[in-house]
Amino acid sequence: MGNWTTLETDVLVVGGGVAGTMAAIPALEAGLKVVICEKGKVLDHCGSVGCGVDHYLTVMDTGPEWDTPEFLIKHVPELTDGIVDMAVASRVIHEMPRIFRKIESFGVDFKDRKTGTYYRLRSFGLPGTYHINFDGTDFKKHLGERVRKGKATVLMRTMVVQLLTQDNRAYGAFAFDFRTGEWYAIRAKAVVLAAGDVNRISRNASGLAFDSWHFPYNTGDAQAMGYRAGAALANMESVEATLTPKGFSTQGLNALVSLGAYFVNKSGERFMFRYDTKGENARRAVLADAVINEYLLGNGPIYLDCRHLPQEMLDRMERTLQVDRYTLPAFYQQKGVNFREELVEISISELSIRRSGVYFRGSGLAVDTNGETSVAGLFAAGDCATVSGGIAGAAVLGHIAGEGVVRRVRGTVGLLPEIDAKAVESVRARAKNHLERREGIGWKQFEDETRRTVTDHVGVRRTDKGLRLALQTLQALAKREPQLKADDLHGLMRVHESVNIRLNAEIMASASLARKETRTGSAHWRLDYPKTDDEHWRKFVIVERGKDGPAVRTLSTDRPLSDAFARDAAVA
Amino acid sequence: MAEAKVHNPIEINPETCVKCNLCDWICPGDLIYKEEDNRETLPEIVYPDECWYCGLCQSICPTNAINIVFPGQMVHNQTNVVDLLGKVVE
Numbered sequence: 001m002g003n004w005t006t007l008e009t010d011v012l013v014v015g016g017g018v019a020g021t022m023a024a025i026p027a028l029e030a031g032l033k034v035v036i037c038e039k040g041k042v043l044d045h046c047g048s049v050g051c052g053v054d055h056y057l058t059v060m061d062t063g064p065e066w067d068t069p070e071f072l073i074k075h076v077p078e079l080t081d082g083i084v085d086m087a088v089a090s091r092v093i094h095e096m097p098r099i100f101r102k103i104e105s106f107g108v109d110f111k112d113r114k115t116g117t118y119y120r121l122r123s124f125g126l127p128g129t130y131h132i133n134f135d136g137t138d139f140k141k142h143l144g145e146r147v148r149k150g151k152a153t154v155l156m157r158t159m160v161v162q163l164l165t166q167d168n169r170a171y172g173a174f175a176f177d178f179r180t181g182e183w184y185a186i187r188a189k190a191v192v193l194a195a196g197d198v199n200r201i202s203r204n205a206s207g208l209a210f211d212s213w214h215f216p217y218n219t220g221d222a223q224a225m226g227y228r229a230g231a232a233l234a235n236m237e238s239v240e241a242t243l244t245p246k247g248f249s250t251q252g253l254n255a256l257v258s259l260g261a262y263f264v265n266k267s268g269e270r271f272m273f274r275y276d277t278k279g280e281n282a283r284r285a286v287l288a289d290a291v292i293n294e295y296l297l298g299n300g301p302i303y304l305d306c307r308h309l310p311q312e313m314l315d316r317m318e319r320t321l322q323v324d325r326y327t328l329p330a331f332y333q334q335k336g337v338n339f340r341e342e343l344v345e346i347s348i349s350e351l352s353i354r355r356s357g358v359y360f361r362g363s364g365l366a367v368d369t370n371g372e373t374s375v376a377g378l379f380a381a382g383d384c385a386t387v388s389g390g391i392a393g394a395a396v397l398g399h400i401a402g403e404g405v406v407r408r409v410r411g412t413v414g415l416l417p418e419i420d421a422k423a424v425e426s427v428r429a430r431a432k433n434h435l436e437r438r439e440g441i442g443w444k445q446f447e448d449e450t451r452r453t454v455t456d457h458v459g460v461r462r463t464d465k466g467l468r469l470a471l472q473t474l475q476a477l478a479k480r481e482p483q484l485k486a487d488d489l490h491g492l493m494r495v496h497e498s499v500n501i502r503l504n505a506e507i508m509a510s511a512s513l514a515r516k517e518t519r520t521g522s523a524h525w526r527l528d529y530p531k532t533d534d535e536h537w538r539k540f541v542i543v544e545r546g547k548d549g550p551a552v553r554t555l556s557t558d559r560p561l562s563d564a565f566a567r568d569a570a571v572a
Numbered sequence: 573m574a575e576a577k578v579h580n581p582i583e584i585n586p587e588t589c590v591k592c593n594l595c596d597w598i599c600p601g602d603l604i605y606k607e608e609d610n611r612e613t614l615p616e617i618v619y620p621d622e623c624w625y626c627g628l629c630q631s632i633c634p635t636n637a638i639n640i641v642f643p644g645q646m647v648h649n650q651t652n653v654v655d656l657l658g659k660v661v662e
């Protein structure tokens with residue numbers, strides 16, 4: 001076992017992605033001491049957007065009514081099928097123009113290089129042209145630079161594995177460097193969880209666990225650690241899948257669709273208008289649903305059709321392809337398919353837990369309007385929080401959380417608890433067990449079992465019986481966790497990830513079992529309760545750690561999730 | 573049954589690689605290991621089956637020494653999509 005280092009800081013940020021860097025920035029500006037732990041090695045490229053981005057959702061307040069926060073806020077209930085924390089979503093939308101301008105001031109160029117203006121598009125069923133299409137290759141680099149300028153302590157290749165809490169108050173975490181084996185006990189006045197979404201949780205067409213639409217190294221660590229520390233989670237029943245070229249789970253299709261591509265089924269029928277009056281411009285969740293339904297009706301394979309588009313649009317598509325995923329052109333080339341002239345077969349991706357294709361309704365740690373969870377001093381932002389929406393959602397709530405942290409830290413009186421020696425002993429013993437074990441179960445096999453269970457019974461088509469069966473399997477799997485073996489320090493990281501993925505699957509299954517209705521199509525599709533039941537289910541499903549596993553309760557969506565928190569409101 | 577050979581997702585050209593370490597630093601999955609401060613050794617992909625096929629390593633390589641190679645089950649995929657849509661137990 002490696003060495004232990006103890007660090008003292010004002011703020012600990014878990015994850016140096018979009019939300020984490022944006023949370024660090026206001027804390028650094030306020031002169032606080034900030035430590036960031038990040039699994040990646042280079043802050044400028046780590047996380048989901050390391051390869052670049054191509055769209056940013058924002059209201060800009062440029063004059064027309066549709067471009068005001070109030071207009072977008074008015075449409076949020078319908079965009080989220082009524083399941084949304086309006087208090088937090090409204091705060092996020094109100095802050096959008098300010099944070100957008102702040103990011104521009106870091107040097108991110110949102111303007112179209114050719115025209116020098118913002119190229120704003122209407123997509124995903126939003127009620128205005130809120131998406132700026134831009135070359136975001138360097139988006140993350142500018143955030144990283146800002147943080148480095150602010151002189152944060154950044155521990156790279158360092159995975160946070162456990163939070164430290166006492167009396168429902170967070171005071172730090174344990175982490176380890178998976179290249180050197182160095183362990184850290186970090187004492188902090190506030191902790192921000194910004195470790196992203198949950199991936200590697202179900203199967204996809206290629207059968208390769210790391211071939212995922214979203215970032216396969218985000219494994220619900222924040223959600224799992226928060227849950228163990230007593231934080232409330234919500235919307236965990238909602239899953240998200242997307243449409244991908246078959247065999248490669250990648251983004252890129254939605255961009256093509258928003259630029260005018262069609263979907264057709266095996267009979268050549270353009271079927272989207274049977275599902276939504278907006279056709280291919282419907283919300284992402286509706287698109288995925290329609291394709292799922294076509295497959296179940298026996299109308300597959302389903303194809304993407306770009307052949308009708310003018311050359312100029314096809315050129316634009318070709319240029320943006322590799323912004324979303326650098327390797328997409330190589331994939332088409334090695335596959336031997338030319339999307340300009342041929343149909344491209346598409347598939348449903350694996351599932352992930354993020355925001356079920358819906359803006360402003362995140363699945364994850366419940367937060368209040370300051371980004372603080374139900375555990376005092378523990379904040380969350382980005383794809384692991386209950387209000388999210390791509391890079392903009394992560395940036396805005398991240399910044400809000402960073403400002404909330406400043407108030408929390410300034411309001412902190414008295415000494416922080418000493419680091420719990422028993423907890424140190426137990427993480428150390430657990431790591432030693434996994435590393436030294438010769439007999440046991442490999443993390444790949446363990447994870448496969450979770451994926452199989454989720455795909456078969458918790459994924460797209462849910463029933464009471466199937467979900468109970470899944471819970472049994474997942475709980476039996478939990479008993480095998482002590483037998484997990486790690487070949488090396490890298491493997492020890494994967495073991496922790498696998499354990500977190502399983503826990504997220506169990507939380508998802510518990511929440512799905514509780515919601516006895518169907519909502520947002522295949523995001524939560526109960527075959528035994530196939531209708532949306534607004535009379536009884538305009539409610540959040542909240543999951544917390546109970547005595548014997550996940551405890552579930554509900555809260556009316558007329559109230560903010562923070563009404564369910566058993567802590568004092570954040571310092572004003 | 574012998575374990576199927578793990579597909580190697582990235583080919584590194586030993587002729588053009590200048591052993592700069594950038595691919596090791598940038599890979600988000602901690603898959604590529606290159607000995608630091610040693611201009612003799614080539615980078616090695618230690619955990620090939622954990623590749624995201626993101627191409628960051630390829631895009632950062634200063635000499636274009638990296639080539640991404642997709643495995644058969646990605647480029648010629650035969651999976652029945654309906655199998656991914658769950659088993660119904662009533």
Ligand SMILES: Cc1cc2nc3c(=O)[nH]c(=O)nc-3n(C[C@H](O)[C@H](O)[C@H](O)COP(=O)(O)OP(=O)(O)OC[C@H]3O[C@@H](n4cnc5c(N)ncnc54)[C@H](O)[C@@H]3O)c2cc1C
Nearest residue numbers: 015017018019039047048053054055160382383390391394
């Ligand atoms: C390829 C791709 C393209 C995308 N393009 C767009 C786009 O154009 N527009 C858009 O709006 N959205 C886009 N998205 C979605 C967007 O990237 C995410 O919504 C956004 O990054 C969420 O921010 P986040 O901070 O929550 O997560 P991330 O940015 O992924 O950051 C999470 C970070 O936490 C780290 N981490 C995880 N676990 C731990 C742990 N235990 N300890 C320490 N660190 C940990 C990870 O390494 C990662 O760096 C894209 C996503 C992908 C994958």
Ligand code: SF4
Nearest residue numbers: 589590592593595633
């Ligand atoms: S980035 Fe390219 S040149 Fe540098 S070590 Fe890797 S393969 Fe070699």
Ligand code: SF4
Nearest residue numbers: 599623624626627629
């Ligand atoms: S393609 Fe991405 S995940 Fe795969 S080795 Fe290169 S950088 Fe790592």
